Amino acid sequence: MRKRLFEKSRIVIAGGGAGGLELATRLGDKYGRRGELEITLIERNRTYVWKPKLHEIAAGSMDIGAHEVDYLAQSYWHGFRYRVGEMTGIDRDCRQVQVAPHLDAEGREVTPKRTFDYDVLVLAVGSQNNDFGTPGVADHAMKLETQADARLFHERMVNACIRAHAQSSPLGVHQLKVAIVGAGATGVELAAELHRTTREVVAYGLDQVDPQKDIRITLIEAAERVLPALPERVSKETEKLLARLGIEVLVGAKVSEVGADRVSLTDGRTIPAELIVWAAGVKAPDFLKDIAGLETNRINQLVVRPTLQTTRDAGIFAIGDCSACSWGERGNVPPRAQAAHQQAAHLYCQIPRFLQGKPLDAYRYRDFGSLISLGEFGAVGSILGALLGSNLVFEGMFARMMYLSLYKMHEYALHGLAKVTLSTLARLINRRTEPHVKLH
Known part of the structure; x- marks a missing residue:
């Protein structure tokens, strides 16, 4: 009979993104199925899709049904428990996670306000776009943070094409024009996908729309080049391809305001658009700011030690985009899917050591x-x-x-x-x- 390495401890993982779901799956496969650990994943969504794929859902080039993972089924197959809900707070004295009531689409309560006891807590709640307080973003711009955001954008995009085809008068100045604010990975990938999918949509009988004349995609970036976080040669090659596609790229362009049908720049220019996407900047969710007295930085990320333990509570870990993990002279580990994957793999090995009272190894980010x-x-x-x-x-x-x-x-x-x-x-x-x- 296999010797039990530690008492059955309660591992709670808040957030079912790439890092959180991978960690829950791996721990469940090895320890949950044998009853050695009680692993609970708390996530407000019912299904999961890899976040770097959201731009494909928005553009309509990916069938979400063929790629999404059902949390309940995943938990059943891999030895952990899935509990629907959104974490709102932590009681460090009682070692409890507080979860808000979960409501359905009609506003009816599905699950009440609850608390979950933990021995080890892993925060993996991801990130959201940072609008930097720009006027009009919250009211008029769409974001690609969730599956719902991507589905909404796609529905509006298809409706815009159908609307343009159905009207008898010439297309208005704003119709079939898309403005994407932020030329990082999400913005660039969305622009390239939209160039193809908008043309495929109108090819299905919407012959009143001329793709070359009527469809216009504008990519707006405050930095001096697209993909500013990547090597300059990558940026140049990307700009050349975008130019060949006819996508207008505005660099060194700072947004002053977003309206219902326009994006205003600080230099006085106005970019007309029916669909506006804000893909500039990231920050951790606002509710993390100083949560339970834990240390956070200016963009709400939880500051962690090299072991990924939060600086003020050794029993609470943070991984992924919500974690501020030092990368030496280069600042913090960048908010990328590969970082979340590596950190999940690291904690998979370190959590059992923590429960046995052994010293933990430091996490080292490997940039591939x-x-x-x-x-x-x-x-x-x-x-x-x-x-x-x-x-x-x-x-x-x-x-x-x-x-x-x-x-x-x-x-x-x-x-x-x-x-x-x-x-x-x-x-x-x-x-x-x-x-x-x-x-x-």
């Missing part, structure tokens, strides 16, 4: 570079930046295959080889019998 998907037009990126001391920049189909492999690695961490192989084959088969763009 960055990849930007440009849809059917390929991808651009850099790899092995920190490992080689320089960036190897590449583009085209090879970069595209590397980008796809990252997603497959994530799927493998959640499902294993057999399920990933079968689901990939199923998607390939379905793609031959369905439209390549979602039309509703």
Whole structure:
């Protein structure tokens, strides 16, 4: 009989994003199924989709039903418990997580306000866009933070195409014009995907719309180049491709206000648009600011030690975008999916050591570079930046295959080889019998 390494402890993971779900799955597979640990994942959504895929959902190039993970099913298959709800507070004295009531779409209560006891708490609640207090963003701009945001944008995009086709008069100045504020990974990837999918949508019989003349996508960036966090060569190659697609790129352009049908810049220019997406800047959720007396920084991230333990409570860990983990002279570990994946793998090994009272190893971020998907037009990126001391920049189909492999690695961490192989084959088969763009 296998010797029990520690008493059955309660591990609570708040947040079911890439890091939180991977950690719950791995701990559940090894310890939850054997009854050695009681693992609970708290998440307000019912299903999960890899966040870097949200721009594909918004553009309509990905069928969300073929990619989303059902939390309840995942917990059943992998030995952890899923509890629907949104964390609102922590009682460190009683070691409890406070969760708000969960309401359905009609406002009816599904679950009441609850508390969950923990011995170890892992905060993995992700991030949200930072509007920097810009007037009008909250009222008029859409964001791509959740599946609901992506679905809403896609619905509005398709409706705009149908509306433009149905009207008898010439298209108005704002119609079928999209303004994307922020030329980081999300903004650039969304612009490239929209260039293709808007044209595919109107090709399905919406012949009153001229894609070359009527559809206009504008990408607005306050920095002096697109993808400012990546090597300059990657930015230049990306700008060249966007220019070939006819996407207007405005760099060094700071937004002063967002209106219902326009984006105003500080230099006096106005960009007309029917659809406006805010993809500039990130911050941790506002409720984390000084939560339970834990140390946070100016963008609400929880400051952690090298072991990923919060500075003021060794029993509370933070991973992913909501964690401010030092990366030496380069600042903090960047908010990327690869960081969340690495931190989840690190805590998978360290939590059992913590429960046994053993010293913990420090987490070290390994930068494997960055990849930007440009849809059917390929991808651009850099790899092995920190490992080689320089960036190897590449583009085209090879970069595209590397980008796809990252997603497959994530799927493998959640499902294993057999399920990933079968689901990939199923998607390939379905793609031959369905439209390549979602039309509703």
